[in-house]
Amino acid sequence: MTTQQTPSVSLEDASLSFGERTLWSSLDLRIEQGEYFAVLGPNGSGKSTLLKAMLGMIGLSGGSLRILGRPARRGNPEIGYVPQQRPFPAEAPLRARDLVGLGVDGHRWGPGFFSAARRRRVDELLERVGASEYASVPVGLLSGGEQQRLRVAQALASRPRILLCDEALLSLDMNHQQAVSRLIEEYRRESGATVVFVTHEINPIIDDVDRVLYLANGRFRAGAVEEVMTTPALSALYGARVEVVQVNGRYVVVGAGTASEGAAEDCHAHDVEGGA
């Protein structure tokens, strides 16, 4: 390894568009190893699409995207993915431990019945996220917070060097938000992994975040939280007057009278919900 570490994620002159609509273009970005990086923006700003591009699930329309120095590709074991919480059907024949097991070897061919190695690894992961107690409970009967702990365990299964979180704390209550974000931060500190967290609500992770990328209306701004989460910076992104207020270290974004639709939506998203 050279003195200059390979960046976890590097985007050069990247652009992404669907037909006529350009989500973003001329995006240059370098996320260093071990960094906690948040991607913010209102719905439809292309933040989840950026994450899908990192996962290799969609290609860029232009420019380059490299993950740990190599072109993004599907099924990269260096990446762990923590999705948004979604309910499972109550009857899904899947226990907590099976969900985590899918993260360990669910992508492999063959039935893989009775693997002692997988069992051990699953137990270890369950223990790590504090889910041993409900290891045998059907996932459909778990609370959203419990499910998200399992999602973290599932993502950590391949010991990834990059954790991609897609609205991973959405629709959790505050205790669970804290518990789950602590698990993510612990892993980052312990393993030196990079975290890229896509969210439209920065407050639950504000204490951990190093830098943010804010996407809105095809424009973007990257930098430290204090630089980006300001009235002038966000107003420039939205192309309308947006007020950023800081309360106890949390951010509240409020659209002014003439705010565009996007800004109005955003101010809703950042409302005072993530208090200390």
Place this chain on the structure above:
Amino acid sequence: MTPATIAPILALSGFWDRVFVFDRYGELLHLLSQSVLAGAILGLVGGVIGTFILMRDGAFAVHGIAELSFAGAAFALLIGFDVVTGSLAGSIAAALIIGLMGARAGQHNALIGTLMPFGLGLGILFLALYEGRSANKFGLLTGQIVSVDRAQMLEMAVGAVVVIGALLVIWRPLTFASVDPDVAAAKGVPLRTLSLVFMLLMGIAVALSVQIVGALLVMALLITPAAAAVRITASPLRAVLLSVLFAELSIVGGILLALAGSLPISPYVTTISFTIYVVCRAVGALRRRFSQSGRSGRPAEAAPAGAAGGGTGPAA
């Protein structure tokens, strides 16, 4: 007793005489041992694939495929061709159409709902044109046990090996893609390919089942046993094993009882599988009520979230 009260009793006993006839049962059983074996093969296939069909919410697709399978079989009957091949062709055509149009079975309901009556209509047309034994016609819809000959038996065995062998190969990624498609996709699991392969396997399983239980009742073999199993276990492997057990009980039990009566086989099979389902549902409901659903240690502090998805926090 007046004759008026005796008549219904007599009629009723006449009914039971038709439902259960055990005269010369041993001889019959010997004659139809092929059918029992065919049933056992079907039970195995149905039980294994049923669990995956359920995970993928594919019950309606099974029904749609079955109707086109019926059309294929009816056409084969009409032109004097092998019926198993006919129903296989119909099944596979349906499976391909449904499979190629998207990634997941649950999204195809409108398409399936459109295909299904078309298939049934075609099948009825072919049957109306057919001038052979009417029992053959009826059998395709409601099942028959007398028709399994050696060649068909071989076709069934080959079909079963193909379906179960292929399922074993794609077992883990198919499970992943079925219960957790978003993360599976992120992990590089080829969802579309798996979906298509699974549709084909489902097509084969349906075509095999149509021979015995009939097009209208394949669900009793491919859905009901698995639906019963997941009511009493959440372990994926145990669900498959129980589902096979229930399917075997239904089909082999149904055939053995049907041998003893003069009715079609399907009411026996469906009654057994439905009874198993009802019992499993009751057992599952009782267990959920009086246990912690497998939680260890202190009683869970969190209320089950179920479909609501939990989290009382502010949802954005």
